[in-house]
Amino acid sequence: MREKSKKAKATQGDGGNEQKASPMVLAAAWFIPGAGHWILGKKVRAAVFAAVVVSAFVTGILLQGELGTPKPQNPFSWLATFACFGNGILYLTRMTWLNGVGGFLAGIPFDLQGGGNPSVAGFAYGNTFLYTAGLMNLLTVLDVSDIARGEKS
C-alpha cells in the first residue's frame, strides 16, 4: 500500500501542478444539464447541452417512455437506471412526481415506479430518448472534467 501511494505521489510529482476538477462542479454538471460548462465560462456549449438534454428528456416523457428503475429479477434494469439517472434533476423530479417524496425515498431501490406505458407505440422510442438524454448528460460531466483539468479548451 505504501509503495503504491509513493508511486502515485511520484507520478503526480513529475507534473508538479496537476489540476483536478472540483467535485462540486462535476456534481453541478450532472445535476443541472449545462451547469458545469456554464460555471467554467463555456456558456454557448452550456446552453446547447442543456437544450439538447432537456429536449430529449421531454420527448421521452411525452412518448410515454419509462424511466429506468432497478428490478431484482432483471440485472439489465440497473444499466437502464444508470443511463436515466444521468439526467440529474430531471430524473429526480420525474421520479418524485410519479412516486411522491415519501414513496420515492421509501421505494429505493426496488419499489419505484418509472412511469411510461408499454402498450403505446412510442414506449420504446420514449425509453431510447430518456436513455440517450441521460448518457449525453453524463458525457458532459466528463467533458467538464477535461476542461477543468486543462486537457481541453
Place this chain on the structure above:
Amino acid sequence: MDHLALLLWHALLVSVFFAFLWRQTAKGRRNLFLRTFLIMVIGGVLLGWLMYPFP
C-alpha cells in the same frame, strides 16, 4: 406518430450534441453535425429496409 420524424429528431439532437462536444470551431461543428446526422438518418432507413424481410 411518425417514426421517420422521431428518427430525424433523435438524429438531430445527438448530432448537435456531439458536434458541440467534439469540435471547437464553427466549421468543424458544421461538418461533424452533417456527417453524423446523415449517417444516422441514412443508416437508420437502410437498416429498416434490410430488416424488412424478417418477421
